[in-house]
Amino acid sequence: MDTSAALITLLAASIRRERDRVGLSLTELAKRAGIAKSTLSQLESGGGNPSVETLWALAVALGVPISRLIDPPRPHVRVIRAGEGPVTHSERADYAATLLASCPPGARRDLFRIDAEPGEARTSDPHNPGTMEHAIIGRGRALVGPTEGPVELGPGDYITYPGDVPHVFRALEPQTTAVIVMEHV
Amino acid sequence: MDTSAALITLLAASIRRERDRVGLSLTELAKRAGIAKSTLSQLESGGGNPSVETLWALAVALGVPISRLIDPPRPHVRVIRAGEGPVTHSERADYAATLLASCPPGARRDLFRIDAEPGEARTSDPHNPGTMEHAIIGRGRALVGPTEGPVELGPGDYITYPGDVPHVFRALEPQTTAVIVMEHV
DNA sequence: TCCGATCGTTCGCCTTGACGAACAATGTCC
DNA sequence: GGACATTGTTCGTCAAGGCGAACGATCGGA
Numbered sequence: 001m002d003t004s005a006a007l008i009t010l011l012a013a014s015i016r017r018e019r020d021r022v023g024l025s026l027t028e029l030a031k032r033a034g035i036a037k038s039t040l041s042q043l044e045s046g047g048g049n050p051s052v053e054t055l056w057a058l059a060v061a062l063g064v065p066i067s068r069l070i071d072p073p074r075p076h077v078r079v080i081r082a083g084e085g086p087v088t089h090s091e092r093a094d095y096a097a098t099l100l101a102s103c104p105p106g107a108r109r110d111l112f113r114i115d116a117e118p119g120e121a122r123t124s125d126p127h128n129p130g131t132m133e134h135a136i137i138g139r140g141r142a143l144v145g146p147t148e149g150p151v152e153l154g155p156g157d158y159i160t161y162p163g164d165v166p167h168v169f170r171a172l173e174p175q176t177t178a179v180i181v182m183e184h185v
Numbered sequence: 186m187d188t189s190a191a192l193i194t195l196l197a198a199s200i201r202r203e204r205d206r207v208g209l210s211l212t213e214l215a216k217r218a219g220i221a222k223s224t225l226s227q228l229e230s231g232g233g234n235p236s237v238e239t240l241w242a243l244a245v246a247l248g249v250p251i252s253r254l255i256d257p258p259r260p261h262v263r264v265i266r267a268g269e270g271p272v273t274h275s276e277r278a279d280y281a282a283t284l285l286a287s288c289p290p291g292a293r294r295d296l297f298r299i300d301a302e303p304g305e306a307r308t309s310d311p312h313n314p315g316t317m318e319h320a321i322i323g324r325g326r327a328l329v330g331p332t333e334g335p336v337e338l339g340p341g342d343y344i345t346y347p348g349d350v351p352h353v354f355r356a357l358e359p360q361t362t363a364v365i366v367m368e369h370v
Numbered sequence: 371t372c373c374g375a376t377c378g379t380t381c382g383c384c385t386t387g388a389c390g391a392a393c394a395a396t397g398t399c400c
Numbered sequence: 401g402g403a404c405a406t407t408g409t410t411c412g413t414c415a416a417g418g419c420g421a422a423c424g425a426t427c428g429g430a
Binding site for chain 3: 027040
């Protein structure tokens with residue numbers, strides 16, 4: 001399995017990187033994680049396929065989430081101007097959601113810029129279980145949150161709510177803007 | 186190890202939950218993940234400690250990141266009004282960063298609301314390796330990005346850049362606001 | 371110099387993760 | 401009814417993950 005080999009190689013590099021970052025010796029990290037030095041040595045050289053318990057113990061000792069040990073690299077500077085970018089959810093002229101940063105492999109969030117006009121409330125069906133949404137108003141006012149209990153927000157106000165229940169975004173003033181972080185926990 | 190037992194119990198529940206979510210039988214999921222039925226049966230009943238390869242194969246077959254199989258629950262609706270919330274980095278009157286949502290266990294991002302006035306540029310030292318920052322301007326204008334190449338942004342403009350190099354945020358107009366997502370990849 | 375501590379690597383051994391097979395239960399079709 | 405397919409559980413077997421021990425290399429102190 002080629003993907004498996006790549007995973008183990010990435011894991012090995014990640015463990016070494018994080019260990020360097022926190023400045024621990026192999027011996028000390030193994031001690032803190034409660035695993036054998038030889039086990040850690042094998043893992044760092046790409047010669048292992050650790051159990052989830054071993055992986056968890058290492059992540060805890062390194063002070064990082066497991067995902068940080070098994071995720072790929074990262075990109076560079078990117079700019080998207082106002083009015084530009086892939087618009088999604090724009091079947092109505094009074095609400096536009098622009099995807100600024102989609103969920104890269106292994107990550108768990110999408111970032112949207114919202115531009116809305118007063119009109120019919122934008123109601124969203126429940127997203128995947130475990131989805132949380134964070135909304136911050138930039139300008140204007142809007143009614144935001146779960147359909148059964150939306151909250152009126154103004155500039156600078158923030159709300160977080162479960163995105164896996166029906167929820168709503170309704171602009172109360174012209175040219176209302178917001179940022180929404182849709183997070184898969 | 187009590188924590189280990191909790192981890193395995195959580196994993197078992199997560200696998201069952203996700204399998205139900207995608208509507209696969211135990212037999213079909215095992216087939217798609219390329220593991221033995223008996224292995225999956227053991228895992229779902231909390232009687233296993235799978236290798237990272239097995240875990241990865243399952244996550245891929247379920248269409249979720251591994252972290253979703255080993256992370257704890259989630260919270261509810263929360264509102265932070267403009268002007269409220271824990272202000273960080275406010276040793277200068279012309280720049281205030283309000284932490285809206287800190288990094289919960291297993292997650293990898295912090296969410297800030299920025300309120301800034303023109304003045305000396307706010308320069309940040311490099312954060313931890315692998316940090317990416319996303320900035321969206323709500324109001325006003327600002328120079329944002331890596332110290333060696335900041336970009337001028339206006340309302341609705343967006344930029345993402347590596348947060349593990351020296352970077353800057355300099356308001357160019359009074360009452361400039363922004364949202365910053367600091368992400369640990 | 372020698373000694374002790376620490377480092378990372380390699381080795382042999384043992385336990386357990388993962389395998390395929392067998393099994394009982396259920397559902398569908400002829 | 402019987403035949404077949406699918407379901408999830410249990411079992412015995414084997415290879416590998418993880419263990420402790422041994423080893424050589426390095427460093428600091430007497």
